[in-house]
Amino acid sequence: MTIYFDMDGTIANLYGVDDWLPRLRSYDPTPYVVAEPLLRLSSLARLLNKLQKKGYRLGIISWGSMNAPNFYDEAVAAAKLFWLNRHLPSVAWDEIHITAYGIPKEETAEEPDGILFDDNKGIRDAWMGTAYDVDNILEILKGLI
């Protein structure tokens, strides 16, 4: 079983970055770099490492920016990988997918009937497995151990 995480609005507070939208519209990748964590990532990492030892796989499925040209999708993907390495360095992800905006996540996932945490209701509704909103991520993960 794979546990997938969205990034923006789920583990990374992109929407709390000053002027995030105009900066994205001008193809600035730094809001993705400086976004603050939305939960205690040391706790998240500890739980994820325990779950992986129990046999769960771990994945990221995150979109780039809306209406982005290829060069900006690439810059955003690099920024998101930087964020993951900086904030969750001890997590060995089994899958990381940083795709263009709007690509159905159930088509991106290697295991589309896995578990997904995502703040976007439309994505959760389209997901084929179990999808959770962002409340109580740590408590839900504890329940899987």
Ligand SMILES: [Mg+2]
């Ligand atoms: Mg999101």
